[in-house]
Amino acid sequence: MSVRILTFVLASVMAGAAVASAQTAPAKPAPAKAAAAAAKPGQTSPGAGPVVVVETEKGTFEFETYPNEAPKTVAHILGLINKRFYNGQRVHRVVPGFVIQMGDPQTRDMTKQASWGNGGSGTTVGVAEISKTRTHVRGAVAMAHAGDAAKADSQFYVTLADQHRLNADYTVFGKVISGMDVVLKIVQTDRIVRVTVRGAK
Numbered sequence: 001m002s003v004r005i006l007t008f009v010l011a012s013v014m015a016g017a018a019v020a021s022a023q024t025a026p027a028k029p030a031p032a033k034a035a036a037a038a039a040k041p042g043q044t045s046p047g048a049g050p051v052v053v054v055e056t057e058k059g060t061f062e063f064e065t066y067p068n069e070a071p072k073t074v075a076h077i078l079g080l081i082n083k084r085f086y087n088g089q090r091v092h093r094v095v096p097g098f099v100i101q102m103g104d105p106q107t108r109d110m111t112k113q114a115s116w117g118n119g120g121s122g123t124t125v126g127v128a129e130i131s132k133t134r135t136h137v138r139g140a141v142a143m144a145h146a147g148d149a150a151k152a153d154s155q156f157y158v159t160l161a162d163q164h165r166l167n168a169d170y171t172v173f174g175k176v177i178s179g180m181d182v183v184l185k186i187v188q189t190d191r192i193v194r195v196t197v198r199g200a201k
Helices: 007-013 071-082 110-115 178-183
Strands: 051-056 057-065 093-095 100-101 141-144 156-159 172-178 193-200
Touching: 051 071, 057 071, 057 178, 071 172, 071 193, 172 178
Parallel strands: none
Antiparallel strands: 051 057, 051 193, 057 172, 093 100, 100 156, 141 156, 141 172
16 A cells, blocks of 8 residues: 555645545645744753654654554554664655655565555554644654555654645644754755654754
């Protein structure tokens, strides 16, 4: 099953037209609620959980997680990280001004590049934890899926700009708190050296 997210959303972004996919067409953007006061770079915001540290060949970025709003999603991703699932993978999708995406174990093999974006861990989250509190602001970390948010597996993306049109259809479970400059430098096939978890500040 393909987990290349937002094909139709991307088409709408590029063309400036309304999205026309029956499965993935997002609802009108939900207004972003005023979140807690913005934290300083590298510091977590109120209510955030463990911090995920992503070391790439371009540098390191960190994102906080939201176990209060997306408990099963956060537990699922942290479980994969603790199994070293992401280590050695590559970023398989980069759309400038939109998202970068990772989480397909096939990306360790350059000969399988034509199939990148189709792989996962084999275990889905099992529930859609879409929140009106955690939205697609710049640096949001959210789960990719092929049409059913409950069937999201291991692939996630980071938004490179606000993408509120996605709020109704994709689970945001984190946000970049340091290293956004690194995220913006990443290109397709860049290697993920390792992904680890540290406690919230």
